[in-house]
Amino acid sequence: MFVLAKGGEPLMPCHPARARELLGSGRAVVARRAPFTIRLKDRSRAGSAVAGVQLRLDPGSKATGIAVTDERDEVGPKGRTALVRRGLVSIELRHRGRQIHSGMVLNIEHVRPRSRGGSDRVADLVIACVPCNQAKGTARIDEFLADRPARLERVIAQLQRPLHDVAAMNTTRLLLVKTLATHGVAVHTWSGGRTSWNRLAMGLPKSHTLDAPATGVIDLERGDAVVRVPAQILVVRSTGRGSYARTTPDRYGFPRLQRPRRKIHHGFSTGDLVAAVVPKGKWAGRWVGRVSVRAGGQHRITTLTSRFDVSHRNLRLLQRADGYTYGFADEIRLSEERGPAYSGRTLKGGDPGNVRTPDA
Known part of the structure; x- marks a missing residue:
């Protein structure tokens, strides 16, 4: 779980059980529902230990791997000091280019x-x-x-134009590092060849979220190793913030109907995360999902398993739409026999494309 200081600064991520303990004792409040983030009420960034926490990026044209790691020196069995890197959070940011x-x-x-x-x-x-x-x-x-x-x-x-894709990718990577470095967290990214070399040396399969923790210097002769990666990754998909089109076209591209200029109806906009309490009928109960608004007030809510219409009077806003959707997926299976340098646990397998949304 993501953790913020009382001033809103990022702190060390914590286990879900620890987050429940902090919320139950009143020491923390919920800052965001998706991705789930808590904010501590009694601790500042200056009074917290975040040494060794680093951000690592593996930029790609279709998706970008992001890893939050903890790095420290440890003395091995032969008395040699080696760098040990542990993955705390893995994120796969899926870009909107494929959707477009x-x-x-x-x-x-x-x-x-x-x-x-x-x-x-x-x-x-x-x-x-x-x-x-x-x-x-x-x-x-x-x-x-x-x-x-x-x-x-x-x-x-x-x-006759030169190839812009490679230049655009390199520019994006450098701009990401420059922007993220302003938050006071060490940011690392490397060339694809060096990242691939590190990943193979650690015995990790290919994925954006496994490339990310392999970025940066790993001295194999000294005994450096990536000893842990998260078994579950946060999948963030870019969805945009709606359309600027004022008409809905037919299949031939001609205007079919006019869209309303307002995007907020009865206090809600499409994409908001809401809680619906339906008092009676087929869909009686409490539901959490994304809403699609209508001018008449009978909005449509989409959960993990259902889609139905509900009055705006039965909705409660949980979080405004931010142009992204969030879900979870299992990291691909890691084998203990893939490489001698990897000494972490074997993770449960799963299809990274099979995303379970936390909205429901």
């Missing part, structure tokens, strides 16, 4: 057809809609756009 891409009906088109000597190099690929892709067929780009010279010029100019 899956919502766009586009194809990858070869500018120079493969039947005429084209290749799968990036310099020969462009994005095209389905009708244009089918109409072009095996024709050359100058033949297909002979009657549209302006568009042909734009396509040729696009092909």
